[in-house]
Amino acid sequence: MDNIIRILPDNVANQIAAGEVVQRPANVVKELVENAIDAGAQSITINIKDAGRTLIQIIDNGCGMTAPDARMAFERHATSKIQSADDLFSILTKGFRGEALASIAAIAHVELKTKRKEDELGTHIVIEGSKTEKSESCSCKDGSNFQVKNLFYNVPARRKFLKSNSTELRHIIDEFQRIALAHPDINFKLIHNDHEVFNLITSNYKQRIVNLLGKNREQNLISVSTDTSLVSLKGFVGKPELARKTTGEQFFFVNNRYMKHPYFYRAVLEAYDNLLPDQCYPSFFLYLTVDPTEIDINIHPTKTEIKFENEVAIWQIIRAAVKESLGKHNIVPSLDFEMQKGFEIPVLSKSTNIKNPEIKINPTYNPFEVEKQNRASASNWEKLYEGLENNHEDAKIPVQSSMTALNEDQHNTFLQYKGKYILTSVKSGLMVINQKRAHERVLFEKYLSQLTEKAATSQKSLYPTEIELSNSDLQILDELSEELKTIGFEITKFSKNSVNISSTPAEFKAENIEETICSFINQYKENSSEFRAKIQENLAGSLARAESVNYGKPLSQSEMRQLVDELFACSSPNYTFDGKTIISILQHNEIEMKFK
Secondary structure, eight states: OOOOOOOHHHHHHHHHHHHHHHHSHHHHHHHHHHHHHHHSSSSEEEEEEGGTTTEEEEOOOOOOOOOOHHHHHSSTTTTOOSGGGGGGSOOSSSSSSSSSSHHHHHSSSEEEEEEEEEEEEEEEEEEETTEEEEEEEEEOOOOEEEEESSTTTOOOHHHHOOHHHHHHHHHHHHHHHHHHOOOOOOOEEEETTTTEEEEEEOOOHHHOOOOOOOOOGGEEEEEEEEOOOOEEEEEEEEEEEOOOOSSOOOEEEEETTTEEEEHHHHHHHHHTTTTOOOOOOOOEEEEEEEOOGGOOOOOOTOOOBBBETTHHHHHHHHHHHHHHHHTTTTSSOOOOGEEEOOOOOOOOOTOOOOOOOOOOOOOOOOHHHHHHHHHHHHTTGGGGGGHHHHHHHHHHHHHHHHHHHHHHHHTOOOOEEETTTEEEEEETTTEEEEEEHHHHHHHHHHHHHHHTTTTTEEEEEEEEEEEEEOOOHHHHHHHHHHHHTTTEEHHHHOOETEEEEEETTTTTOOOGGHHHHHHHHHHHOHHHHHHHOOOOOOOHHHHHHHHSSOOTTTHHHHHHHHHHHHHTTOTTBBBTTTSSEEEEEEEEEHHHHOOO
């Protein structure tokens, strides 16, 4: 029988590795910029053409490489970052696996010019599909200049699955922001199609946040800082008024490396408990410094998911530190934190002497004395009802009058309950209608009809509404601009981080503009492919949700009657566009059972 197991050729192995390392242009940007940071660069320029399809160029002023190192860097598992397996448990650099350059060179045309400061000449290398086409000396600036051209030129299936330029650029901006926020001490410049997107000079952490995300952040950031034996925590959280209905401004960093950590995210949310409206997300930029031997950053190819040895204790520290900072700024009731500058969570070891808890007992306590006092208080129960006789009779009037009104015209009279439900009798019992959901359904079908027939009418605003967004959210809005124009929105770029809304759909409430736009963006972030596949339904649904009547608003008889009539004129009155129940009927026999 012939042997069937074979060693893969290097070019095939590299392409397989590239599937993990490089899924889109943003991954190339991340890997090359992180290499530049590890090389000690103080200035990094990212030059992009066609969202990375045509060109990704990373220029840095780092240490550069010798000719042998430049050639070796493109070999698989070639790295300067680790020497032995033990080094994997104390990593402070960014990339360390040594797969990035080999993977990138396997699926693109790569050109490198690099030079050390102490060398007179640099090295020029050209590689196409893992094959070295040129390697020679050249005259070039100190540092490294990588050019990655024609990404996925030899893997057409993967190139075909790249998204639109605006989507791919948004992913590049996301990676750029994460790296730039982690390293305010480095100058960064991002250029796309010869247009300067960012030009960030060396600054502190707070100024870097403001320069990246907008000036309105400056007055709304609260400092967070604490030091313990487990972790040093610093950074900023946003005031509740900065909270948005879109995610995207939640950043965790550990040892200057961006990470995703849902468990720690929950700690921040709990610190904001009862401070934020439903479905609003606080901004935060939190930087953790821990002993590198107590984390594992090698559990995922993207190195954004990190395992902590003391996860539970650090969760408590994050929650307490954020809550303390909110309290200092009078955002939540708090103790006098000035009396205590920090807090310490003890770390237990095998030698720690654990004492048994002490239980204190009051030997003079007499339970019979308490019982005697309670009997004396109970004997005066009649006094609890003094002065309530008149109020008792008055309290019956609204109920009696409501029941009378319902009996007089039981088919046409509506009652509003708790500012949330509309009640009316039907043949089978009592119909309960959720008023906000009913209005959502009515508006949804109206807006959807306008979208499909492209018959929306818009109203011009006397004063345009300015909305400030992150650069990533601006890219999403640009992708949705044509659909938004169809339903009556007129959106123009106002400044680097903001847009002007000068026209809106007719009957649209001006105060809901920012909420509605943010709702579009958030839905797109959650599932862009599904959102675009049913973009008309999603746009109509977001508009309907923003414009529908709020809970707690009193409705007159005529308003309730009109809403119910419009609801039953809908094609599907029983459920909202996203499947929530609108109508429920309490059957006669159910009501009767309540009184047996």
